[in-house]
Amino acid sequence: DTAVSQTPKYLVTQMGNDKSIKCEQNLGHDTMYWYKQDSKKFLKIMFSYNNKELIINETVPNRFSPKSPDKAHLNLHINSLELGDSAVYFCASSQDVRWWDTQYFGPGTRLTVL
Amino acid sequence: AQTVTQSQPEMSVQEAETVTLSCTYDTSESDYYLFWYKQPPSRQMILVIRQEAYKQQNATENRFSVNFQKAAKSFSLKISDSQLGDAAMYFCAYRHNQGGKLIFGQGTELSVKP
Structure with a gap:
């Protein structure tokens, strides 16, 4: 069984559209994250949720809205997509926010905005 | 703010x-x-090794080991008996005790020649 899964793995869309990426973890973890990997492969945190509550929002444009319906899911909705949103988006989870907890990553979603 | 550099x-x-x-x-x-x-090229993020800052002993995982120099703020990864499957991008990451986010370095692309 996949520990952290994301759908879709590839997403190609036009500028101005709205799209969602779904993430699910079956590890029983309390904390989930979204990271963005840009074209230079630099990874940066976007959001973090602990027990369905937002705990990190790294100055991400408000076109990005994470939603956590339960502890096992953290979806990312993006409104009015722009060319600069093209990137690979990774979901991750950890047992808790404790600094010693290892984060496990999903396979990533490659978003291409045309 | 914390920063991580891979030169x-x-x-x-x-x-x-x-x-x-x-x-x-x-x-x-x-x-x-x-x-x-x-x-690796599959883009899956795979944990290789981790080090607790309060431990002086360097972590090891099979062929992978680290040289952790806390005073110098240095954390190098040594790969012994390199294999073709080790070819990948390697990221160093820091995690502090506030919120649990990972801060990544820029990455090092490792190629293994047969």
Whole structure:
């Protein structure tokens, strides 16, 4: 069984559209994250949720809205997509926010905005 | 703010040889964790090894070991008996005790020559 899964793995869309990426973890973890990997492969945190509550929002444009319906899911909705949103988006989870907890990553979603 | 620097964008090693990837970081905290993640062409992020800052003993995982120098804020990864499957992008990451986010370095692309 996949520990952290994301759908879709590839997403190609036009500028101005709205799209969602779904993430699910079956590890029983309390904390989930979204990271963005840009074209230079630099990874940066976007959001973090602990027990369905937002705990990190790294100055991400408000076109990005994470939603956590339960502890096992953290979806990312993006409104009015722009060319600069093209990137690979990774979901991750950890047992808790404790600094010693290892984060496990999903396979990533490659978003291409045309 | 904490920063992580990987000064080697690319490295190359002969199969069966040893290679060391460098990482330095900047923090004013005393308690934190350091990680090395591997990202092969499949783009899956795979945890290679982790080090607790309060432990003086360097972590080892089979062919992978670290040289952790806390005073120098240095955290290098040594890969022994390199294999073709080790070819990947390697990321050094720092995690502090506030919110649990990972701060990544720029990555080092490792190629393994047969």
